[in-house]
Amino acid sequence: MGKVLVLNASYEPLNITSWRRAVVLLIKGKAEQLENNERFIYTDFPLPSVIRLRHYVRVPYKEIPLTRRNILERDRHTCQYCRYKGEQLTLDHVIPRSRGGGETWENLVTACVRCNVKKGNRTPKEAHMNLRHPPRRPYSSLQFELVKHTRGNLNQEWRKYIIGI
Template sequence: MGQVLVLNASYEPLNITTWRRAMVMMLKGKAEGLEHDPNHCVRADLLVPTVIRLRQFVRVPFRQLPLTRRNLFQRDNHCCQYCGSRSDQLSIDHVIPRSRGGSDTWENVTTACLRCNVRKGNRTPQEANMPLRRVPRRPLSSLSFEATRQIHSGRRSEWAKYVIGA
């Protein structure tokens, strides 16, 4: 058993909750189960959901994901964007160095291992002949981070049709 993807009435992902909370929402009639785990049941006639949809639309104000070290590493999958290593010693690299007017924005920062960061130094990736594996972009939301990670790990493949970019 585990986590459950919660969708708005419009099938837009809202959050991830526990299976117990999802069951309570379903029993109260606030949500309906769309996908279920065939290996786990609460009773003989009641399967544990993996995806639920709210019956009433919930208006959620748009909030951009803040640029933090944790969010940046999660966006880049804890992987150096120059060499692809998954070293424990990851750092933040500015694509256009701050000394050259580069800013602290999602589009200008990336994850790099210490070796690549030192090698690149005060140059752009083109000048250092170190192409980026992925162009840095602002992520959609923290929910898409977690949901995409669960989908790609193989634990929640049934979430893929509900999460954009998975």
Template sequence: MRHVLVLNASYEPLNITTWRRAMVMLLKGKAEGLEHDLGRPIRPDHHLPTVIRLRQFVRVPYKQLPLTRRNVFHRDGHSCQYCGFQGEQLSIDHVLPRSRGGGDSWENVTTACLRCNVRKGNRTPREAGMPLAREPRRPISSLYFEATRQIRAGTHQEWAKYVIGA
């Protein structure tokens, strides 16, 4: 099933929908097509959309993404931020250890394999001589996760210019 990135009238990503729903919005005049899959014509003059933009601005309330183990792993690409290991033996590491005043926040937790987590111990990455691959940051939204996954997989490279940080 092909997915379509839906942008607000301000070009801000809103959600990801199916190509059928996107076609309905295009045919009803509620959206305009910005990017199309030229390899998949529906009719000689119509191609499947991959990015559409709503004609009218939709106000969406902001909802923060909760700090959960699953979301931290997803943000970090399910890989250790110290050595790059990808596998089942992953854990959550506090950049500034809790015993030294570090709390549970997006900016202080990262994904680490068990080996690196034990090696780092009760130290900061600088003290342990273990630099982080990426500085931990608060993700923008769950839509950001899905969109960047699609972009990295190579299925929707054209989404990159609409998703900040992808």
């Protein structure tokens, strides 16, 4: 039936949950429905697409681990130099390790093998290769899930509640 975006009382994205869990929160009065996808569970009960909690939930900050998988997900499995999408992707250091570039969110990007070899031990400027998007630390791990669930024409009603995607 679909997934439901859960917003905190402050309208910030909090979670993605199943439609069943969302309906339980609505019935218990813990949330209100903001959007629906024009499908109905019962005659007068539309299937929720976006709900908002009635009371603010404090969420502790959680560091997102710097892993190959997370870098690929952040860059949407696309070479940041030539936009190649495929299986043959590597990680490239924007500032090479030999020049003091470290293993950080801001220094690692996804690159195809061809572009990685072409760039070599140079900076993108020296290699005359432009980055499509400057690398940055993701806002939250929820951002990865939101990107996945809003690709193409999926869950378009979520977009007005999401910043930076």
